[in-house]
Amino acid sequence: MLKTIRVALWMTVPVALIGSSVMLWRADQHEQVAAFQPAFSLPDDSGAIRTAGEFEGKHLLVFFGFTNCPDICPTTMSEVAQVMEDLGPDADEVQPLFISVDPVRDRESGLSEYLAAFHPSILGLAGDEAATQAAVESFKVFYDQENDASQPGGYTMSHSSSLFLLGPRGDWLRQYTYGTPADDITADLKERL
Amino acid sequence: MLKLIAATLGMAAVLPAMAHAECAEVSQGDLSISAAWSRATIGTARPAVFYVTIQNNGSTEDRLIGIETPVAGMPMLHETVLSDGVASMPHADQISIAAGETVSLAPGSYHGMLMDLNEALTEGESFPMTLQFQNAGTLTIDTDVVSIREREAPCAPAP
Numbered sequence: 001m002l003k004t005i006r007v008a009l010w011m012t013v014p015v016a017l018i019g020s021s022v023m024l025w026r027a028d029q030h031e032q033v034a035a036f037q038p039a040f041s042l043p044d045d046s047g048a049i050r051t052a053g054e055f056e057g058k059h060l061l062v063f064f065g066f067t068n069c070p071d072i073c074p075t076t077m078s079e080v081a082q083v084m085e086d087l088g089p090d091a092d093e094v095q096p097l098f099i100s101v102d103p104v105r106d107r108e109s110g111l112s113e114y115l116a117a118f119h120p121s122i123l124g125l126a127g128d129e130a131a132t133q134a135a136v137e138s139f140k141v142f143y144d145q146e147n148d149a150s151q152p153g154g155y156t157m158s159h160s161s162s163l164f165l166l167g168p169r170g171d172w173l174r175q176y177t178y179g180t181p182a183d184d185i186t187a188d189l190k191e192r193l
Numbered sequence: 194m195l196k197l198i199a200a201t202l203g204m205a206a207v208l209p210a211m212a213h214a215e216c217a218e219v220s221q222g223d224l225s226i227s228a229a230w231s232r233a234t235i236g237t238a239r240p241a242v243f244y245v246t247i248q249n250n251g252s253t254e255d256r257l258i259g260i261e262t263p264v265a266g267m268p269m270l271h272e273t274v275l276s277d278g279v280a281s282m283p284h285a286d287q288i289s290i291a292a293g294e295t296v297s298l299a300p301g302s303y304h305g306m307l308m309d310l311n312e313a314l315t316e317g318e319s320f321p322m323t324l325q326f327q328n329a330g331t332l333t334i335d336t337d338v339v340s341i342r343e344r345e346a347p348c349a350p351a352p
Binding site: 067068069070071072074075077078079081082109113114117118142146148150151152156158159160161162175177178179 | 232233235238239240241242267269271273275278279280281282283284300301304306307308309341342343344
């Protein structure tokens with residue numbers, strides 16, 4: 001983390017010099033101001049294309065993951081499920097999204113049944129490589145395929161592990177880093193709703 | 194009436210004990226392993242997970258070098274590594290348990306990844322898992338399958 005901050009601070013030097021805002025996103029995301037609106041255009045399990053625009057008026061709770069991930073993906077989806085339960089009637093104002101970073105495999109095995117096991121409100125999206133890449137870049141997050149003979153299919157994914165929150169007009173609001181307890185997320189959301 | 198009170202009191206005494214009894218513990222040599230759990234799966238296409246707590250009561254380090262179970266053709270040890278908000282999951286050749294230390298395979302850390310499942314894991318059932326240690330040899334523990342939504346060990350590890 002310290003390294004990130006150090007690197008980010010150095011990054012701000014040329015930014016200040018050229019007065020460009022383009023590199024603002026490289027600053028540590030904790031301190032990032034809501035200055036952009038991530039976009040995505042990705043199919044759900046039925047093949048219908050879903051975009052950020054259709055969720056206007058709702059907060060979006062977005063996770064980038066893959067269903068062959070046995071550890072932090074189910075753990076995070078469990079936190080999201082707990083949040084949705086604890087929100088009670090306010091849950092109508094929050095839409096959780098699971099965007100696959102392993103879309104070919106996840107389309108084959110299907111996302112809906114897997115995500116419904118956590119909470120029926122979680123919507124799974126899995127696009128082609130280009131659309132996935134576009135969504136990831138739009139959220140200014142990261143994913144990569146890593147070859148690893150010890151994994152199913154010979155590869156695994158590394159991916160941003162946080163939950164990302166978008167506001168009712170699609171503005172990027174904040175991230176909740178991996179391990180943020182459901183209670184903390186619920187409390188933060190309730191203040192915003 | 195007295196019988197009913199006696200029965201109620203008896204139940205009150207027994208129930209907490211039953212709750213703890215669900216958490217199997219196995220010891221061999223200097224090692225005790227406990228709180229073995231896994232999440233239910235949907236079918237067999239996706240890998241399952243294995244978590245456990247290992248306590249080294251001895252004065253020398255031991256290492257977990259492998260896991261084996263009849264429910265999966267390819268069980269492996271992995272570690273979730275979080276670096277600058279990015280999670281990756283490298284293979285762990287071995288997991289060191291230093292003298293006198295307790296190491297937990299737990300969410301967001303070390304875990305067993307159970308690939309090539311031979312059967313779906315159903316909540317409420319259990320399966321045996323054999324852990325291979327460099328010094329202590331092999332220990333087999335009964336692993337509780339809990340809800341896919343479980344976030345922590347359903348029973349407390351051995352004190």
